[in-house]
Amino acid sequence: MPKYVTILGATGTIGLNTLDVISRHAEQFRVFALTAHSRVDELAALCLKFKPRFAVMLDETAAEKLHLRLQGTDTTVLSGLAALEDVSAHAEVDIVMAAIVGAAGLKPAMAAAHAGKRILLANKETLVMAGSLFMHAVEQGGATLLPIDSEHNAIFQVMPPQRLAHLEDGGVRRILLTASGGPFRKASNAELLAVTPAQALNHPNWVMGPKITIDSATLMNKGLEVIEAHWLFNAPAEKIEVVVHPQSVIHSMVEYVDGSVLAQMGNPDMRTPIAYGLGYPQRLDGGVAALDLFKVARLDFELPDTARFPCLRLAFDALKQGGTAPAILNAANEVAVDAFLNGNIGFLDIPRLIESVLGSMKIEPVNSLEQLVAVDELARATATEWRQLEAC
Ligand code: NDP
Numbered sequence: 441m442p443k444y445v446t447i448l449g450a451t452g453t454i455g456l457n458t459l460d461v462i463s464r465h466a467e468q469f470r471v472f473a474l475t476a477h478s479r480v481d482e483l484a485a486l487c488l489k490f491k492p493r494f495a496v497m498l499d500e501t502a503a504e505k506l507h508l509r510l511q512g513t514d515t516t517v518l519s520g521l522a523a524l525e526d527v528s529a530h531a532e533v534d535i536v537m538a539a540i541v542g543a544a545g546l547k548p549a550m551a552a553a554h555a556g557k558r559i560l561l562a563n564k565e566t567l568v569m570a571g572s573l574f575m576h577a578v579e580q581g582g583a584t585l586l587p588i589d590s591e592h593n594a595i596f597q598v599m600p601p602q603r604l605a606h607l608e609d610g611g612v613r614r615i616l617l618t619a620s621g622g623p624f625r626k627a628s629n630a631e632l633l634a635v636t637p638a639q640a641l642n643h644p645n646w647v648m649g650p651k652i653t654i655d656s657a658t659l660m661n662k663g664l665e666v667i668e669a670h671w672l673f674n675a676p677a678e679k680i681e682v683v684v685h686p687q688s689v690i691h692s693m694v695e696y697v698d699g700s701v702l703a704q705m706g707n708p709d710m711r712t713p714i715a716y717g718l719g720y721p722q723r724l725d726g727g728v729a730a731l732d733l734f735k736v737a738r739l740d741f742e743l744p745d746t747a748r749f750p751c752l753r754l755a756f757d758a759l760k761q762g763g764t765a766p767a768i769l770n771a772a773n774e775v776a777v778d779a780f781l782n783g784n785i786g787f788l789d790i791p792r793l794i795e796s797v798l799g800s801m802k803i804e805p806v807n808s809l810e811q812l813v814a815v816d817e818l819a820r821a822t823a824t825e826w827r828q829l830e831a832c
């Protein structure tokens with residue numbers, strides 16, 4: 441029986457890589473729904489090729505255009521957030537790839553969790569914003585959560601198979617979360633001050649969407665991933681160590697009390713974790729080239745520098761503070777990245793803005809999704825105000 445797959449964020453880099461893996465195993469998978477925000481041409485082309493039952497655009501005007509483009513096909517076009525939730529929770533869906541970028545991915549991922557789907561989670565912002573609520577929904581809904589972020593997928597592969605209440609229960613001493621260090625690993629403070637969006641968008645090892653590429657350059661991506669690892673693996677902040685590993689061949693490691701360190705390695709290609717998630721527990725060929733160790737030749741490791749890259753420290757601090765702090769961090773970061781990409785603030789203003797927003801808002805215990813959505817909105821408004829004041 442083929443499995444039915446909904447791909448949230450189908451037009452993005454993760455969405456396209458997912459479709460690439462699916463097309464290599466057409467007998468095992470059927471595309472149930474493809475979704476996007478507003479890029480009509482891109483989603484129309486994917487619908488004509490993969491013939492999903494539903495296509496959803498968040499934007500209503502874009503959905504109307506897509507509807508005209510898909511007339512005469514068997515694809516029904518829908519729009520809005522409720523439709524994104526519906527195609528994530530639909531009774532006929534087996535697998536949901538959660539690959540929307542940013543906080544916008546939270547509610548559809550939640551819908552998939554409540555409906556007990558197999559969730560391939562690329563959208564790390566879901567766990568950063570609402571880790572406790574999301575993990576609870578996964579458990580209550582009977583969903584299967586498989587991490588797609590390459591580091592977390594690596595950790596998942598080398599962790600004990602059962603989910604641990606405490607790392608010690610599985611003999612795990614700590615998690616070693618690898619980071620490429622981004623394009624400015626060796627840059628001085630003066631050089632960081634002058635970084636342009638074009639330079640920051642040029643990642644040395646990975647091809648990714650613009651938001652995560654900027655996050656990689658500031659090391660906020662690693663900070664978000666520390667919080668993501670905390671929720672996925674029940675790991676306290678002090679048991680997660682970030683290791684800069686510029687070759688991006690080891691995708692993360694787990695250290696055990698007997699001194700063993702288990703690593704998952706491979707070429708930096710997102711089709712590896714995607715194929716793992718789609719095929720689990722079987723292995724699928726996702727079209728990834730074999731790792732040539734002789735070509736790699738050496739593996740380097742460095743400590744991260746939180747003085748030059750304060751975003752990593754801010755994320756660790758937010759995790760330790762807990763409550764709504766990570767949701768505020770995430771929202772402020774989304775506004776900051778957007779402002780940087782639009783040329784409104786400098787590269788080093790990104791951590792300044794986030795720190796200022798975190799310092800100005802009250803941190804509270806998390807009690808509901810509605811509360812987090814309100815906190816997210818307030819943090820965005822505060823961040824936007826900061827940006828406008830700075831521009832004066
Ligand atoms: P992209 O920017 O390439 O794609 C984002 C996708 O989300 C697009 O389909 C876009 O639609 C859609 N989208 C954007 N905003 C909204 C919104 N408000 N509502 C609904 N849909 C929206 O991102 P990536 O594929 O690079 O990343 C996706 C997620 O996966 C992120 O959370 C990222 O952190 C995570 N991730 C990505 C990795 C990578 O290698 N790329 C690695 C690990 C994690 P449209 O095209 O219409 O704008």
Ligand code: MG
Nearest residue numbers: 589590591665
């Ligand atoms: Mg990652």
